[in-house]
Amino acid sequence: MDPTTVMAVVCSVVVFAGWLLLPHSPTTVKPVVVSDEREPARVSA
Amino acid sequence: MKIDSGDTAWVLASAALVMLMTPALGFFYGGLVRRKNVLSTIMHSFFILCLISVQWVLWGYSLAFGPDKGHIIGGLEWVGLNGVGFAPNPDYAPTIPHQAFMLFQMMFAVITPALISGAFAERQRFKAFVLFSLLWATFVYDPIAHWVWGAGGWLHTLGALDFAGGTVVHISSGVSALVAALVLGRRLGFGKQKVEPHDATMTVLGAALLWFGWFGFNAGSALGAGALATSAFVVTNTAAAMAALTWMTVSWWHKKQPSVIGAAAGAVAGLVAITPASGFVNVMGAIVIGFGAGVVCYLAIQLRERIKVDDALDVWAVHGIGGTWGALATGLFATVAINSAAANGLFYGNPKQALIQLVAVGAAWGWSIVGTFAILKFVNLIVPLRVHEDEEVIGLDLSQHGEPAYASIHAN
Numbered sequence: 001m002d003p004t005t006v007m008a009v010v011c012s013v014v015v016f017a018g019w020l021l022l023p024h025s026p027t028t029v030k031p032v033v034v035s036d037e038r039e040p041a042r043v044s045a
Numbered sequence: 046m047k048i049d050s051g052d053t054a055w056v057l058a059s060a061a062l063v064m065l066m067t068p069a070l071g072f073f074y075g076g077l078v079r080r081k082n083v084l085s086t087i088m089h090s091f092f093i094l095c096l097i098s099v100q101w102v103l104w105g106y107s108l109a110f111g112p113d114k115g116h117i118i119g120g121l122e123w124v125g126l127n128g129v130g131f132a133p134n135p136d137y138a139p140t141i142p143h144q145a146f147m148l149f150q151m152m153f154a155v156i157t158p159a160l161i162s163g164a165f166a167e168r169q170r171f172k173a174f175v176l177f178s179l180l181w182a183t184f185v186y187d188p189i190a191h192w193v194w195g196a197g198g199w200l201h202t203l204g205a206l207d208f209a210g211g212t213v214v215h216i217s218s219g220v221s222a223l224v225a226a227l228v229l230g231r232r233l234g235f236g237k238q239k240v241e242p243h244d245a246t247m248t249v250l251g252a253a254l255l256w257f258g259w260f261g262f263n264a265g266s267a268l269g270a271g272a273l274a275t276s277a278f279v280v281t282n283t284a285a286a287m288a289a290l291t292w293m294t295v296s297w298w299h300k301k302q303p304s305v306i307g308a309a310a311g312a313v314a315g316l317v318a319i320t321p322a323s324g325f326v327n328v329m330g331a332i333v334i335g336f337g338a339g340v341v342c343y344l345a346i347q348l349r350e351r352i353k354v355d356d357a358l359d360v361w362a363v364h365g366i367g368g369t370w371g372a373l374a375t376g377l378f379a380t381v382a383i384n385s386a387a388a389n390g391l392f393y394g395n396p397k398q399a400l401i402q403l404v405a406v407g408a409a410w411g412w413s414i415v416g417t418f419a420i421l422k423f424v425n426l427i428v429p430l431r432v433h434e435d436e437e438v439i440g441l442d443l444s445q446h447g448e449p450a451y452a453s454i455h456a457n
Contacts, residue, residue, distance in 0.1 A: 002329075002392070003392045004327070004329045004330050004333060004378055004392055005329045007329075007333045008329040008330070008332035008333050008336075011287070011291075011332055011333055011336035012287075012332060012336075014294075014336075015287070015290050015291050015294050015336065018294035018297070018298065019290075019293075019294060019297075022294070022297045022298055023301070
């Protein structure tokens with residue numbers, strides 16, 4: 001393998017391994033309550 | 046010389062693809078600003094499409110590609126497209142009408158100053174923006190385009206490789222964006238209040254349309270419908286995808302979640318970086334270039350935040366640094382197996398090419414800094430660069446254009 005191919009393989013392994021190994025921290029989000037129904041937008045020609 | 050109908054069709058279609066990139070950029074940027082500035086941000090791109098289309102046919106094309114004057118600039122012989130007809134020009138594209146080449150190049154000239162507009166978003170006066178864009182296209186873009194692509198240009202003669210605009214488009218715009226951000230100063234409340242993108246979906250759509258148009262940008266730069274265009278198409282897609290994957294991985298590691306806007310920005314960074322290399326590297330080279338773009342552009346944003354420069358939409362980090370990486374990487378990974386008319390890079394036994402690329406990068410950085418600084422100072426003598434504070438507070442959509450983007454919703 002030429003140097004470019006070796007580097008490409010290493011880069012790909014780093015990225016794919018990263019996706020498998022990185023932890024996921026979900027953010028807690030408060031649900032948004034929509035109290036008023038939105039009025040339809042007025043569109044003038 | 047005989048006109049090739051296939052080549053002509055591909056270059057004209059590519060010109061249309063590249064044209065689409067400028068309004069797509071408007072949407073990419075428009076989603077990233079606050080809702081009170083979205084129309085003005087989109088207007089920057091749309092207006093430049095109109096402004097530079099006219100500038101290019103009047104004098105821009107002649108300065109960039111006209112008969113060489115001292116290896117620095119094109120002459121005025123082709124002003125108003127005088128002498129630019131339908132017969133092919135053997136210096137630039139021997140199988141398509143000269144006007145088809147001129148049109149394709151016009152779309153590059155259009156998008157380049159539009160890229161800069163991301164740096165001074167949410168605070169530049171529209172009148173100053175118009176004057177700056179016209180002067181910048183004439184005194185920064187046109188000379189650099191001549192140096193690199195013009196017949197007789199000094200970097201072209203030196204052997205610098207830039208297939209589709211790493212130096213001409215991305216370094217020039219990205220570095221100029223940094224200068225503009227420093228000269229204009231920070232937005233009100235910068236660093237004190239968090240500025241959130243008002244519509245991430247608009248940004249992702251803009252990025253997707255940019256990716257689509259970039260096939261014309263890079264594969265169209267083969268100026269023919271053949272193997273080189275196919276190779277450029279493949280490496281363009283590969284680098285964009287690899288950079289998006291890399292950016293997401295780095296941001297996931299850094300901020301614990303894979304960012305959607307990060308994925309879009311990463312793809313654009315990869316597209317930027319592969320631009321100068323797209324006609325010279327193979328698909329393995331494209332993977333390394335995409336990986337490098339995802340890492341260095343992400344790090345450049347962290348640096349920009351740390352030194353508190355308000356390049357509002359990170360034009361320097363993505364285009365300036367991404368373009369610099371791409372131009373240098375071309376000197377590493379170029380191979381004549383892809384393009385026999387070019388040269389090998391460092392990893393294919395030609396270290397001299399890496400040095401030539403370094404000279405081209407330095408020249409593009411230097412002229413962009415000097416030219417942009419001088420133009421901004423000159424424009425400021427005629428019309429203030431920034432809007433008044435109260436205009437900035439109510440937003441540029443209302444203060445500069447008298448129109449809200451969204452009916453009855455003006456605030457932030």
